[in-house]
Amino acid sequence: xxxxxxxxxxxxxxxxxxxxxxxxxxxxxxxxxxxxxxxxxxxxxxxxxxxxxxxxxxxxxxxxxxxxxxxxxxxxxxxxxxxxxxxxxxxxxxxxxxxxxxxxxxxxxxxxxxxxxxxxxxxxxxxxxxxxxxxxxxxxxxxxxxxxxxxxxxxxxxxxxxxxxxxxxxxxxxxxxxxxxxxxxxxxxxxxxxxxxxxxxxxxxxxxxxxxxxxxxxxxxxxxxxxxxxxxxxxxxxxxxxxxxxxxxxxxxxxxxxxxxxxxxxxxxxxxxxxxxxxxxxxxxxxxxxxxxxxxxxxxxxxxxxxxxxxxxxxxxxxxxxxxxxxxxxxxxxxxxxxxxxxxxxxxxxxxxxxxxxxxxxxxxxxxxxxxxxxxxxxxxxxxxxxxxxxxxxxxxxxxxxxxxxxxxxxxxxxxxxxxxxxxxxxxxxxxxxxxxxxxxxxxxx
Amino acid sequence: xxxxxxxxxxxxxxxxxxxxxxxxxxxxxxxxxxxxxxxxxxxxxxxxxxxxxxxxxxxxxxxxxxxxxxxxxxxxxxxxxxxxxxxxxxxxxxxxxxxxxxxxxxxxxxxxxxxxxxxxxxxxxxxxxxxxxxxxxxxxxxxxxxxxxxxxxxxxxxxxxxxxxxxxxxxxxxxxxxx
Ligand code: SF4
Numbered sequence: 001x002x003x004x005x006x007x008x009x010x011x012x013x014x015x016x017x018x019x020x021x022x023x024x025x026x027x028x029x030x031x032x033x034x035x036x037x038x039x040x041x042x043x044x045x046x047x048x049x050x051x052x053x054x055x056x057x058x059x060x061x062x063x064x065x066x067x068x069x070x071x072x073x074x075x076x077x078x079x080x081x082x083x084x085x086x087x088x089x090x091x092x093x094x095x096x097x098x099x100x101x102x103x104x105x106x107x108x109x110x111x112x113x114x115x116x117x118x119x120x121x122x123x124x125x126x127x128x129x130x131x132x133x134x135x136x137x138x139x140x141x142x143x144x145x146x147x148x149x150x151x152x153x154x155x156x157x158x159x160x161x162x163x164x165x166x167x168x169x170x171x172x173x174x175x176x177x178x179x180x181x182x183x184x185x186x187x188x189x190x191x192x193x194x195x196x197x198x199x200x201x202x203x204x205x206x207x208x209x210x211x212x213x214x215x216x217x218x219x220x221x222x223x224x225x226x227x228x229x230x231x232x233x234x235x236x237x238x239x240x241x242x243x244x245x246x247x248x249x250x251x252x253x254x255x256x257x258x259x260x261x262x263x264x265x266x267x268x269x270x271x272x273x274x275x276x277x278x279x280x281x282x283x284x285x286x287x288x289x290x291x292x293x294x295x296x297x298x299x300x301x302x303x304x305x306x307x308x309x310x311x312x313x314x315x316x317x318x319x320x321x322x323x324x325x326x327x328x329x330x331x332x333x334x335x336x337x338x339x340x341x342x343x344x345x346x347x348x349x350x351x352x353x354x355x356x357x358x359x360x361x362x363x364x365x366x367x368x369x370x371x372x373x374x375x376x377x378x379x380x381x382x383x384x385x386x387x388x389x390x391x392x393x394x395x396x397x398x399x400x401x402x403x404x405x406x407x408x409x410x411x412x413x414x415x416x417x418x419x420x421x422x423x424x425x426x427x428x429x430x431x432x433x434x435x436x437x438x439x440x441x442x443x444x445x446x
Numbered sequence: 447x448x449x450x451x452x453x454x455x456x457x458x459x460x461x462x463x464x465x466x467x468x469x470x471x472x473x474x475x476x477x478x479x480x481x482x483x484x485x486x487x488x489x490x491x492x493x494x495x496x497x498x499x500x501x502x503x504x505x506x507x508x509x510x511x512x513x514x515x516x517x518x519x520x521x522x523x524x525x526x527x528x529x530x531x532x533x534x535x536x537x538x539x540x541x542x543x544x545x546x547x548x549x550x551x552x553x554x555x556x557x558x559x560x561x562x563x564x565x566x567x568x569x570x571x572x573x574x575x576x577x578x579x580x581x582x583x584x585x586x587x588x589x590x591x592x593x594x595x596x597x598x599x600x601x602x603x604x605x606x607x608x609x610x611x612x613x614x615x616x617x618x619x620x621x622x623x624x625x
Contacts, residue, residue, distance in 0.1 A: 021489060050486035057616060058491040064619055070600030072619035130568040165482040198541045198549070201482075214475055214547065215574050265479060269573040273565065300480075320568060333566030342562050358488060358502075358553050361570045362530050362596060363562030369599040379491030380617045382554045385593035 007032055007040030014417040019048040020101065020397035022167045023299035023407035024174065031398065031417040038398065038418060045168035052398055058380040060392035061423050072390065077425070084350075084374045084389045085437035091348035093324065094119040097126075097337050098354030098376075100304035102393070103402020103414070106427035107310050110352070113435045116442070118324045120346070122337045123307040124300065124354055125319045131268040132297045133308060133318045134332060135277030142284050144260070144294040145408045151180035152292075155256040157193045159280070160217065160266020161298045164201035170298070171205070175260065182257075191252070195220070196266065210249065213240035218272045221279040224250050228286045254290045261295040299407040302397075306405035341367045350374040352427060353393065357382025376430055393427045394420035400427075466513045474511070475547045476527060476577040478560055484551035493589050495615045499535075502553030503586045505579070506539035511546070515581055524582035525550070525559055527575050530596070532558040533584045548579060554592050588612060 010032035018027040026048065032040040041052045063080030064072040075083075088094055096114055099107055100123050114121040125133060149156070156175050163170040171177055176192050183189040194203040195210040195217070203209040212220040216239030223238045227250040233243040253259060261284055267276040280295065287293040299305045308318040315321050317330035320337070333339050340346045341364035349356075349368055356365065358381060368386050375387035378395050394400045399420035405411050420426070425433075460466075483501040492498055505525060517523055517536045524533050525548070534555050541549075550556040552572070561571040587595060590613035594601060601607055 021485075046482060047485050047489065051489040053490070055491040055495075058494060066600070067620075070602075074619060074622045126568045127570060134567070162479070166480045166485065168482065197547075198477075198544060200541055214477075266573065268569055269479075269571065271571065271574060273567045273569060332568050333564060336564070336568035338562060338564050338568060338570050339566070342564070355488075357593060358493070358557070360557060361560045361562035361572070362558045364570065365557060366597060369597040379493070381488075381491070381493045382589055382593055384617075385590055386597060386599050 010034045010039045014415065016415070017417055018302075018397050018404070018412050018414040019044055019052070020302050020395070020404070020414065021048045021051045023302060023305060024167045024170050025302050025404060025406040025412055026169050026173060027412055033418055036418050047168060054379070054395070059421070060378060060380055060384070060390060061421055063392060064390040066388045072384075080389055080391055081430075081433050081437055084391065085434055085441060087348050087372050087374060087389070088113070088117055088119075088350065088434065089438045089441040091117070091119075093340070093346045094348040094350065095337055095340055095346040096121045096350045096352065097356065098123060098352040099307045100124040100301035101353035101396070102303065102427045103396050103400070103404060104303070104306050104310055105402050106352075106431055107307060109428065109431040109435050111311075111314060113431060113438060114321075115323050116435065116438060118326065120320065120322045120324070120335055120337070120340060121311070122320045122335075124304050124359075125308055126336045127338060127359060128265055128300050128304070129268060129297050130319065130332070130336065131274035132263075132277050134274040135281055138274070139278050139281045140285070142281065142288070142294050143296060143408065145410055146174040146296075146406070148294070149175050149260045150178050150183075152182050152258040153180075153260045154183060154189055155191045155193065155253065155259040157195065157253075157259065157261045158202055158206075159195040159261065159263045160268070160270075160276075161262060161264020162196070162200040162202050163262070163298065164205065166264070166300065167298060170262075171202075175262070191256070193249075208249070210241060210245070215270050215272070216240055217267055217270065217276050218279060220246075221276070221283050224253070225279070225283050225286050228254070228283075228289070253287060253293075256291055259287065259291065259293040261293065262298050263295065264298040265300075296408055302406075303404040305407055305409060306403070306411075309405050309409060338364045341365075344370070346371065348372050348374070350376070351383055351387075352376040352431070355381045355383050357384075357386055376427060378424075391430050392424045393430060394424050396427070399424075460509065461513050461516060463510065463513050466510055468516055469514050471578050471580045472511055472515055473546075474577055474579055476525065476559060476575040477547060477549050477573045478552050478556040479549070479573065481549075481551040484553055488553065494617065496588065498553070498589055499586055502551050503555040503592075504535040504537050504550070506537050506541070506549040507579070508542045508545045508547070509538050510543070511548075511579075512536055512538065515579060517581055522582045522584055522586055524580050524584070525577055526580075527559040527561075527577040529561055530558040532592075533582050533586050535586055548577070554589055554596075555586075558596055588615060590614070590618070
């Protein structure tokens with residue numbers, strides 16, 4: 001990459017902003033502001049910086065509604081909100097999906113709206129760490145905060161995740177590279193291990209790479225558990241790994257002082273799904289007979305964990321909560337978004353701060369072509385191509401302040417650095433407006 | 447112990463590799479997931495642009511597999527699975543060697559070929575999907591065109607998406623002022 005001159009032309013620096021990209025929620029960013037525009041950002045990684053220095057060509061600035069020709073037409077806020085409220089009030093099985101890239105403050109009226117119309121409320125966990133949440137409900141959650149890892153951990157295992165691509169500052173800010181209280185020499189005091197079938201960018205930095213075969217995670221974790229329990233391995237090669245290597249690795253894991261296991265979608269997206277995580281959690285439990293081990297799922301969006309915590313606190317269930325019977329119900333495989341779409345059940349789909357167009361499998365997306373879709377977002381994305389009502393929100397962490405939860409469940413208050421564009425509205429305001437308008441429609445039809 | 451030994455890979459596909467026999471169609475295991483280029487482009491919001499097609503509409507392959515099919519970097523290939531088929535670019539994987547495995551970063555292109563089956567676990571199967579790869583002479587579609595071509599939400603009856611003009615790289619909507 002060519003050398004770029006540092007940005008010198010700015011009016012002020014807003015210090016200690018929180019990055020609104022991945023679950024690491026780095027809260028040390030300095031945003032350089034010029035004329036109410038972001039001129040530059042310091043300390044963010046490539047991902048965080050690219051989001052904050054957004055592409056203004058594709059910013060959604062005005063509310064839009066599809067006309068009868070299927071073309072999006074710019075309208076005023078009242079028309080767009082009325083249209084959306086009308087769709088929601090008239091629906092039988094609405095799904096409100098998203099929420100992971102907005103603040104907890106916006107979720108509050110969202111939940112009220114869900115209860116009022118008897119909808120299903122769900123977030124991105126349904127397509128990423130849903131199985132993790134199920135496994136946690138099955139077998140427990142030996143969790144820590146990232147600060148503990150920074151100060152104590154001497155062995156770090158990443159499996160089914162590639163933080164150098166998805167959470168680029170995770171290693172440098174929390175786990176591998178920083179100097180900690182008991183790990184004075186930083187990287188030199190720690191062993192970095194990657195279990196991944198691919199020689200991923202994280203594996204390239206690791207001290208040990210364990211390339212088990214595709215879908216081999218379940219067998220491999222179980223083999224380590226067997227060794228921990230003093231059993232002999234009967235096969236010479238398990239999941240593509242020679243048994244001597246498994247013995248050696250197990251011995252190393254037993255002899256660390258503080259180990260941390262981080263796992264990502266590589267485990268939840270393969271065939272064994274939540275059973276993979278069950279085994280990973282039980283592996284950590286078994287290791288605790290010998291030494292201290294903890295684990296943490298590598299959550300993707302900056303507030304995906306926040307939604308799960310918020311919903312668990314308010315309703316007792318983490319995601320995929322269905323209010324169609326008037327009380328909250330949660331049944332994986334039945335009240336979760338992809339299953340509802342696969343069964344062609346939902347009749348109005350509202351997506352807020354998410355992009356199903358980019359992330360849902362085609363088989364599920366095909367149903368969105370049959371039903372009205374309401375989108376609340378900041379950028380024109382694949383979902384806009386399928387949206388019938390588009391409501392432009394504001395950028396949390398840059399244009400609007402709000403609360404989010406880091407992947408280790410630490411709540412952080414995200415500052416604002418600049419004012420939002422005049423024509424956009426905060427997510428909280430939009431959802432509140434929808435709530436009031438739906439209430440009015442329901443009142444009038446009584 | 448499997449210590450890291452950096453696999454030595456060349457950045458050129460060797461079409462005359464003696465271990466490689468040419469095939470028309472290759473059976474592979476498809477994986478999807480995030481990748482830093484896709485993530486940065488998507489979250490910046492540049493999804494309509496050519497850039498997004500270059501980072502998400504791309505299939506990272508082992509160079510030997512590319513030689514088997516006779517495709518070079520940035521040539522079109524057709525990826526087919528039980529759930530659909532999509533044209534994307536072939537590119538030399540920086541994580542190679544991984545013969546028999548392809549990687550498409552998550553995005554509208556990968557969505558067409560992944561499985562929506564959740565096995566009652568809420569989570570679709572994005573990884574470990576059986577697929578085939580073959581050479582193609584079609585152009586990789588831009589995001590907006592791809593969404594129109596695959597889901598046909600606003601395509602009128604009788605219209606062929608292939609014959610419609612491209613939606614281009616910038617947002618298409620009617621402004622009040624222009625009326
Ligand atoms: S690691 Fe994540 S939170 Fe930190 S700057 Fe990068 S994208 Fe933002």
